[in-house]
Amino acid sequence: MxxxxxxxxxxxxxxxxxxxxxxxxxxxxxxxxxxxxxxxxxxxxxxxxxxxxxxxxxxxxxxxxxxxxxxxxxxNETIELKRNFTDQDRYNRLLQLNPNIELLRSTFGLDLDA
Incomplete structure (x- = not known):
């Protein structure tokens, strides 16, 4: 078959x-x-x-x-798409993927509000 x-x-x-x-x-x-x-x-x-x-x-x-x-x-619609809408949401997602992002942010004094 x-x-x-x-x-x-x-x-x-x-x-x-x-x-x-x-x-x-x-x-x-x-x-x-x-x-x-x-x-x-x-x-x-x-x-x-x-x-x-x-x-x-x-x-x-x-x-x-x-x-x-x-x-x-x-x-089967059990697959959920998680969408990131804010800068903080995107940053948190990137941080989950690569924890070294926090080191980069703190080293260069980057601010998420800008």
Whole structure:
């Protein structure tokens, strides 16, 4: 199943549908009986995927000789984007990444308010 899934994604990429190709390859599909579970990061991706799902189902059903195959799409929005809006927030984030930033700030007498 995974081989045919990948072949379909590559075929879409060759036709110029790069977004759909990347959506199909973003996660590995999981086969549970005749149901394929697939996880996407947001609702927009799900809508794009569902527009191509009929073609994908036709490809999979034909090549796998199983017309009972269905695809279940799940959205996993647990990934949180943390955005830094103030200078202090940005400084704190950089300080987490590299504690030597505080040494640089104190050595040169830099002020965050400026």
């Amino acid at each position: 995974f081989l045919q899934w990948t072949k379909y994604a590559q075929r879409l990429g060759e036709k110029g549908y790069k977004i759909m190709e990347s959506l199909l390859l973003i996660n590995d599909p999981v086969l549970n009986g005749t149901t394929i579970s697939f996880e996407l990061p947001n609702e927009g991706s799900k809508l794009d995927f569902e527009s191509e799902m009929i073609g994908l189902l036709g490809h999979l059903r034909g090549h796998l000789h199983n017309h009972d195959i269905t695809i279940e799409v799940n959205v």
